[in-house]
Amino acid sequence: MLNINNPSLLSFLVSSEDDGIAVTNPAIGEVLGYVPIQTEQAIEQCIEQASIGQKRWAAMAAKERSGLLRCWFELIMENKEDLARLMTLEQGKPLAEAQGEVVYGASFVEWFAEEAKRTNGETIPAIAGNKRLMTIKQPVGVACAITPWNFPIAMITRKAAPALAAGCSFIVKPAELTPLCAFAVAELAYQAGIPRDVLQVVLGQDAPTVGSIFTSHPLIRKLSFTGSTQVGRILMEKSAHDIKRTSMELGGNAPFIVFDDANIEAAVQGALASKFRNAGQTCVCANRFYVHSSIYDQFVTKFDAAVQQLNVGNGLEDGVQVGPVISLQAKQNIQALTERAIEQGANPVSSWQPLDGLFVAPVVLKDVTHQMDIVSQEIFGPVAPVIAFDSDEELIEMANDTIYGLASYFYSQNIHRVWKIAEALEYGMVGINEGIISTEVAPFGGVKQSGIGREGGKQGIDEYLDIKYLCFGGS
Ligand code: SIN
Numbered sequence: 001m002l003n004i005n006n007p008s009l010l011s012f013l014v015s016s017e018d019d020g021i022a023v024t025n026p027a028i029g030e031v032l033g034y035v036p037i038q039t040e041q042a043i044e045q046c047i048e049q050a051s052i053g054q055k056r057w058a059a060m061a062a063k064e065r066s067g068l069l070r071c072w073f074e075l076i077m078e079n080k081e082d083l084a085r086l087m088t089l090e091q092g093k094p095l096a097e098a099q100g101e102v103v104y105g106a107s108f109v110e111w112f113a114e115e116a117k118r119t120n121g122e123t124i125p126a127i128a129g130n131k132r133l134m135t136i137k138q139p140v141g142v143a144c145a146i147t148p149w150n151f152p153i154a155m156i157t158r159k160a161a162p163a164l165a166a167g168c169s170f171i172v173k174p175a176e177l178t179p180l181c182a183f184a185v186a187e188l189a190y191q192a193g194i195p196r197d198v199l200q201v202v203l204g205q206d207a208p209t210v211g212s213i214f215t216s217h218p219l220i221r222k223l224s225f226t227g228s229t230q231v232g233r234i235l236m237e238k239s240a241h242d243i244k245r246t247s248m249e250l251g252g253n254a255p256f257i258v259f260d261d262a263n264i265e266a267a268v269q270g271a272l273a274s275k276f277r278n279a280g281q282t283c284v285c286a287n288r289f290y291v292h293s294s295i296y297d298q299f300v301t302k303f304d305a306a307v308q309q310l311n312v313g314n315g316l317e318d319g320v321q322v323g324p325v326i327s328l329q330a331k332q333n334i335q336a337l338t339e340r341a342i343e344q345g346a347n348p349v350s351s352w353q354p355l356d357g358l359f360v361a362p363v364v365l366k367d368v369t370h371q372m373d374i375v376s377q378e379i380f381g382p383v384a385p386v387i388a389f390d391s392d393e394e395l396i397e398m399a400n401d402t403i404y405g406l407a408s409y410f411y412s413q414n415i416h417r418v419w420k421i422a423e424a425l426e427y428g429m430v431g432i433n434e435g436i437i438s439t440e441v442a443p444f445g446g447v448k449q450s451g452i453g454r455e456g457g458k459q460g461i462d463e464y465l466d467i468k469y470l471c472f473g474g475s
Helices: 040-059 062-078 080-091 095-118 154-166 179-192 207-216 229-240 264-280 296-308 328-343 392-399 415-424 460-464
Strands: 020-024 031-036 122-124 132-139 142-146 169-173 199-201 220-226 245-249 254-258 286-292 363-368 383-389 407-411 429-432 465-472
Touching: 020 179, 031 179, 040 132, 040 142, 040 169, 040 199, 040 207, 062 080, 062 095, 062 154, 062 179, 080 095, 080 179, 095 154, 095 460, 142 154, 142 207, 154 169, 154 179, 154 220, 154 460, 169 207, 179 199, 207 220, 207 229, 220 229, 220 460, 229 245, 254 264, 254 392, 264 286, 264 296, 264 383, 264 407, 286 296, 286 392, 296 363, 296 383, 328 363, 328 383, 383 392, 392 415, 415 429, 460 465
Parallel strands: 142 169, 142 220, 169 199, 220 245, 254 286, 254 407, 286 383, 363 383, 407 429
Antiparallel strands: 020 031, 122 132, 132 465
């Protein structure tokens, strides 16, 4: 049931499937409501309006834009409980995690409200005495984004806030599975005073149609995408025709490494946090565990004991730590990968029972080898395969043996090893003695086929700015 304290957040809902698409609660399969979809012509009109709105928005003083973003941040925080409830209802993550995501999502708005005032250019010493050289930064124009279902608010604000701070207008197509949070958070932006043509949420007949419009419309200058490497590749290819700027936050295959000199208790806690956040459905979730053979049995036993304590269920219920996965297809993929690993010789440390509905029981797999399919593919579920290793050299080879390069983690208390391994891992992000690395103040992003560009940090706003070089002659 969509009962929340502030009904204005749901003013976008339409009455039936004839007018929009149904949004379903993955925990119980109940239809929560219907959200509007737009025709191709209507989406093109949104882009034209965004282009007009962007010019007014960019002409505004940065301090004024900053103030509106600050107000948006405050409204998100004031409506935290409602937004978290909506998120749990449509996405499934436990309520405490949803509350955490609302705060995480809001933190990008707060951070970029501040960065809006710091899009400084620079002066450059000229090589000829009569010239003066400088750079200024200007918004790229109309920016658009396609965002995933696993973080229904944070993946939007992490893109929208820097775009708006830079002076761009912004159109987002949220995931069809989790649009309630997207429309609700946009509603709060309008209540904060951000113009409706500067921030828009659109849904079309299907995702490829909207993707084609975004990548081909001449007024769109920038596309930011979070999702699979496969879809990111298609969007990049399509964007190439008009040489549109793109930021891509794509798939991952994060290694989580425990050396023989690690604090094992800390490593178990880090492993739990990194693997089971959002039921294992994040791009930065640990996907494969490498544990030194001398501590393998000890780690596996302690890790499994902690995993057996995890409470699986409807995210609205007290004490639940692992909610449902997002869809039947997701559940089938996770089960197929796990069953294949078992066929190939892996063993669940404790018995692994099938659960009803969209729930998947968390499991630790031992006797896993680096060659198994589960090691090379993104699991996106609560399954933790653990592989033994003997030397640092062998470990680095296995850890880097992937097309992906988003997040990686390792636990060691040896400072020499810490530097060596941190430098050797071919990843955009490395958690050292830490399982949760995401924050608005640091640059999030990958290398190799995990993507291009950075979100958050002081780098995040540059994705929405062009640098213009000015050369003053005859001075
Ligand atoms: C993601 O799964 O792509 C986002 C995870 C995060 O921001 O921590």
